Amino acid sequence: MLGRLRFRHGVHPPELKELTARVPIRRLPFPAELVLPLRQHGGKPARAVVRVGDRVERGDTLGEADGFVSTPLHASAAGTVSDLGLWPHPDGSYAPAIRLAVDPASPQALRPRLVPEWTALEPAGLVEAIRQAGVVGLGGAAFPTHVKLSPPKDVKIDTILINGCECEPYLTTDHRTMVEYPERVHLGLRIMMRCLGVGRAMIGIERNKPDALEAIRATLPKDLDVTVHALEVKYPQGAEKMLIESLLDREVPSGKLPMHVGVVVQNVASAATIAEVFETGLPLIERIVTVTGRGVRRPGNFIVPVGTKIRDLVQAAGGLTEDAREIVFGGPMMGAAQASLDIPVLKGTTGVVVLTAADTKPTVSYPCIRCGHCLDACPVFLNPQLLGQLALKERWDEMATNHLADCMLCGCCGYTCPSNIPLPQLFQLAKAALRKRPAA
Amino acid sequence: MSAPPLLVTASPHVGAGDSTPKIMWNVVASLVPVVLAATWFFGPSVPLVVGAALVGAVGAERAFGRRGTLADGSAVITGLLLGLTLPAGLPLWMAFVGGAFSIAIGKLIFGGLGQNVFNPALLGRAFLQASFPVALTTWPLPGTAETWWALRGDNFALPFASARVADTLTGATPLGRMKFEHQPTALWDLVLGTTTGSLGETSALLILLCGGYLALRNYLNWRIPASLFATVAVVETLLHALAPARFPDALFMLFSGGLMLGAMYMATDLVTSPVTNLGCWIFGAGIGVLVLVIRLWGGLAEGVMYAILIMNALVPFLNRWTQPRLFGTTRIAPGR
DSSP: OOOOSOOSSOBOOOOOGGGTTTSOEEEOOOOSEEEEESOOSSSSOOEEOOOTTOEEOTTOEEEEOOSSSOOOEEOSSSEEEEEEEEEEOTTSSEEEEEEEEEOTTOOOOOOSOSSOOGGGOOHHHHHHHHHHTTOBOTTTTOOBHHHHTSOOTTOOOOEEEEEEOOOSSSOOHHHHHHHHOHHHHHHHHHHHHHHHTOOEEEEEEETTOHHHHHHHHHTOOTTSEEEEEEEOOOBTTTSHHHHHHHHHOOOOOTTOOGGGGTEEEEEHHHHHHHHHHHHHOOOSOEEEEEEESTTBSSOEEEEEETTOBHHHHHHHTTOBOTTEEEEEESOTTTOEEESOTTOBOOTTOOEEEEEETTTSOOOOOOOOOOOOHHHHHOTTOOOHHHHHHHHHTTOHHHHHHTTGGGOOOOOHHHHHOTTOOOHHHHHHHHHHHHHHSOOO | OOOOOOOOOOSOOOOOSOOHHHHHHHHHHHHHHHHHHHHHHHTTHHHHHHHHHHHHHHHHHHHHSOTTGGGGSHHHHHHHHHHHTSOTTOOHHHHHHHHHHHHHTTTGGGTSTTTOSSOHHHHHHHHHHHHOHHHHTOOBOOOOTTTTTSOSSOTTOOTTSOOOOOOSOBOOOHHHIIIIIOOOOOHHHHHHTOSOSSGGGSOHHHHHHHHHHHHHTTSSOTHHHHHHHHHHHHHHHHHHHHOTTTSOOHHHHHHSTTHHHIIIIITTOTTTSOSSHHHHHHHHHHHHHHHHHHHHHSSSSOOHHHHHHHHHHHHHHHHHHTOOOOTTSSSOOOOO
16 A cells, blocks of 8 residues: 655755755765775674785775674775774764775776676575675665665565655755666666565655656666655655655554565665676775765765765865864764764765854753644654653653654754754763663 | 864754744744733833833842843743733732742742743732732723823832722723623624723734734644633533523633633743643643633632643643654554
């Protein structure tokens, strides 16, 4: 059954996508140095297999997968390993990373195929090839793709949903991918349908991207049951649970995953990347990043090697303006502010948004006036007002009984709060405090 | 490229653009026409009484509140609203004491903005009503063109001195006339406000418009007045049909007394109303029922104040009983 193409609650932040929505994707020259943190995704970080001084070619393995929920890490350019140590990570910590001095004399050419032809592979072999290519979700959360493509035996998947919502303000990587590489999206989807043995797929795109809808519709494969749907423009339309409700009218039960309602959700950029690794034979070593915001002079969409630093990206976008004030990885609703220009792009980094002083939110907050706006905004129907009051008193256990675990930190409550209470930050803090504590 | 001083804050990095002071000052602005209309009807006593309540409220906030809380505008709202519930002829010192009580006992003692259980302005009015029952129920008549300039009572009476016998014409409010003399008042007078009553009780239409502006900006939850009006209208229509002589019609009930000001400005106080939408429906309906019970069967002519204060006390329970249904619970995924 088809859903109503919308979900309940949510917010309408200004889209601000016009800065880069029509800027074609451009490839940047290789920077002098790349930094590749071993932790690129959810799950366990990769384990380094190179030493300082090693010469690596583009696509060589730098780190091996460590366990099932883990993927390998590859060299995104030819060069020399100059350091193995701690480096500022986008999550705010210092984390183990491989520094790569890029060889300025190397042609950085494509190499003989490292990833096998997909047509020759059985489903299990396809999933393994996707894993060996280091593919993770490119929509932001960066969950290893092969895990989603390997559901337990007792779970029956009937539909793959391709997420082309890109509901975060500013970002246009998914949008440009759909406009410029629609065939790749379809090929990646075809490969995933074979992996899962699923006959039906749906592509959901927010209505504010008519050119993407048109491009994806115009290239629809005739031999597959794939449908394209224009969805209401509302944040967080691209959250898995909301997308499933919009497209299929199914509610993912609290505490469960999409697969428990028979669905696997993948981002359009992830689908396009799967197609790309099988087309080029190179693993996931580059991605498309939107560098935007009123804090850069020439916003654009760029193909960059994984590990490119903010410094190089901002330079490609014409440099920072005088009033640039805050640099955010990902969109402004969920993204993390960065403290240094040396922080590198990860596989899951969708964009670099540079806010000017005028764009940043005031830091002063007021007492909660119980207006209830956060309850009307929360897409999973939590009571952020109550949770916020509990968090301020560090009553973590009561937060857990009030379903804190269902909070996906989408930021709707914080966006709408007139008292500017940092609700998502408080919830993140509470989640961390509860994780540290042994389960009662 | 040298690194600029970078700001690092938590997500979300964008906001809806509303702020608590902005909401509060919008409420203040929406009350200005109501005060002006009251001045039109009752003359220069109005700015004096409202001003005294305002000074009491703001002074208490300044004296006992945390530094800087005056700027959020909430004390100004309390002062204005309290002023609008008072009769024009009230001695100014009483209005001042009421304003100070509203803020000090009604709000600050609970911990300031956002912490109070009861609507501070109504708590202040309840205090005045209990302390000075005669002064609080002496209702001057609206002035005529010749008498507009005259004060509507002994506004400048000294504290605890017996007031001079006022030479102002006073009369019963429409609700009082209905309850004790069974005299109706023309609906048009109630809607426009050309009748006796407290300052803000009189111009029902204007209050509806000003409150409607706040509802449009989502600065008050429209479900509260909607459910309150609907409850009063339905119940009163039924009662009137059963016994027309005993019960006045629904329109009279809706447009008389403090119901309009209470419904649009007091019951919708964000802090003292429920946070859930279902809670707001129940809250409004509860006030509606209590208003009718007090007006029709109680000893008082008017019951809006006590109705709201009683429902204020129930808000924590309403919030607990009307928690939203968590996404992905109870409803089972439809069969495939």
